[in-house]
Ligand SMILES: Nc1ncnc2c1ncn2[C@@H]1O[C@H](COP(=O)(O)OP(=O)(O)O)[C@@H](O)[C@H]1O
């Protein structure tokens with residue numbers, strides 16, 4: 074069963090310079106109780122994807138085509154504002170890079186943690202106990218007294234952990250997290266994703282986790298979607314994609330991560346060139362202009378080629394891994 | 402990498418007053434030490450990296466080197482001359498030879514100036530000495546690998562990597578001997594990060610620069626720095642050759658930082674040293690070894706007695722119980 078099924082999603086923004094297609098024909102599934110990661114560089118459409126799912130696109134944005142099906146029965150692209158809001162408060166919760174988006178600065182943390190349990194049917198005392206339990210789980214020191222403190226009295230890392238705790242206290246079916254650990258130091262980042270994984274297992278929800286940090290994705294996610302210039306270029310289990318990349322972009326992106334180079338290198342790999350102008354999307358393969366394996370076939374848009382169980386890439390050479398890997 | 406050091410930092414301290422009484426409960430100090438006594442030197446052609454969690458004092462140290470922040474103790478010697486405590490006018494002369502690249506590249510570029518004006522700004526501040534600005538623009542853009550027609554662009558028309566290149570061009574306008582770069586790749590995508598680091602590396606080689614690179618990304622350090630220092634609460638806890646530190650970290654904090662950087666490899670065994678709790682406040686420095694509150698190996702002496710600095714094979718270390726090769730914590734401790 075899937076919690077969320079995105080099919081052929083295409084989103085554009087009206088801009089002064091013309092129509093900008095930020096997502097083109099995006100399809101993927103989030104299975105029950107799985108953590109699905111979305112990686113890609115800035116501007117590839119990660120936030121647009123989340124906003125489109127949540128019905129939070131900017132005023133100049135619109136969904137041109139495609140569907141977003143929640144738990145096989147609710148079509149989110151056609152849901153009215155109030156139904157969408159209700160769903161966001163109950164079945165889908167969110168965490169963003171800045172935890173203050175989720176925390177009210179003038180209310181105590183306890184007050185807010187009790188409020189989010191409004192649907193639970195618990196007594197006040199039970200809600201307080203549950204809040205303390207969650208604060209302990211996310212390793213907030215002195216959890217009992219922490220309830221009476223205000224957000225500004227916590228460090229950035231603690232605020233983000235409290236925001237995660239609150240998002241999960243709603244016991245959602247799906248947690249959507251957009252770069253929640255990007256602003257944290259590495260030491261806190263890994264600790265926070267370990268916690269997130271633990272809580273996800275406890276609660277049994279699915280997670281859509283957005284990050285540009287390949288190491289974090291490898292560590293946390295069961296499955297991964299690689300995006301480039303608004304398109305899904307590759308998807309599969311994290312192992313499939315990281316150990317056996319079939320799209321040249323995935324291969325090059327992994328190659329660029331200095332963490333993958335165990336020997337000191339004098340020249341770090343890069344991907345020369347720029348993302349194409351999304352107002353004038355080129356014909357054919359979206360990565361062609363920067364690809365080391367570009368050839369005549371790439372003038373036409375490649376099909377999504379299934380190369381293994383659930384592993385697919387949008388490249389003419391996807392079935393031929395040795396060709397993908399040769400660096401020019 | 403020979404001869405006298407370009408930069409010598411000796412016992413430098415930077416103090417900030419704490420003047421908000423609410424933040425200073427009874428018995429707390431009147432000031433905090435953002436940098437609490439650090440020493441190192443950098444030679445021509447050498448890259449020295451400063452790493453540590455946020456708040457460890459990296460930026461403050463960089464500003465102290467550059468004279469933007471007065472030092473309260475110790476000395477900074479640049480090309481053989483003491484420069485700490487110099488006045489603005491005297492410092493100005495040194496600043497031409499000592500370039501500083503700040504953290505936020507687009508934010509530090511004035512939005513109303515063209516790239517051409519930005520890269521030659523230093524000449525307008527420090528004197529152009531009859532230079533031909535168009536020729537200088539061409540020289541600097543070509544040094545950082547930007548096409549000449551970029552001279553007419555404005556900062557908002559640049560990508561993150563291009564903005565960083567403009568920052569580098571500005572920094573090297575006066576043929577500096579030292580470049581201090583504070584998080585030169587923060588916020589950049591991995592595909593572009595390498596570009597900026599390669600550029601800095603090329604320039605270091607071609608121009609014989611000495612470099613101080615500040616970063617929190619340890620994977621980057623491994624590839625760019627000859628030597629490195631790990632900072633904690635304003636002090637160096639471990640200093641040495643980068644390769645040696647990577648292959649055998651001796652200070653538990655270094656080991657924890659190294660293990661906290663997830664590698665993009667789903668099959669990698671996670672043998673992680675998690676650091677409990679968070680960085681202590683500078684207002685209440687821990688007793689003994691200041692790292693003991695987070696150290697999985699801490700013993701009684703660590704809580705009571707500050708460890709002396711010890712030196713072994715070019716490695717300087719402050720720890721009572723340095724780690725041996727491949728040593729792991731007695732038990733895993735979570736956040
Ligand atoms: N409201 C908007 N108006 C116009 N363009 C937009 C808007 N929001 C996003 N975009 C554009 O859509 C593309 C994808 O952006 P975004 O989803 O924010 O990427 P990411 O989160 O991966 O960095 C970018 O080219 C961005 O400039």
Ligand SMILES: Nc1ncnc2c1ncn2[C@@H]1O[C@H](COP(=O)(O)OP(=O)(O)O)[C@@H](O)[C@H]1O
Pocket residue numbers: 417418434435453454455456457458459460461462683
């Ligand atoms: N101008 C200032 N006044 C008071 N405290 C400061 C000032 N600048 C930095 N600090 C403090 O000094 C410490 C080191 O900060 P900083 O050098 O910015 O660290 P890093 O660059 O390693 O993140 C921090 O605790 C910071 O809050």
Ligand SMILES: [Mg+2]
Pocket residue numbers: 119120121
């Ligand atoms: Mg985004």
Ligand SMILES: [Mg+2]
Pocket residue numbers: 459460461
């Ligand atoms: Mg800093």
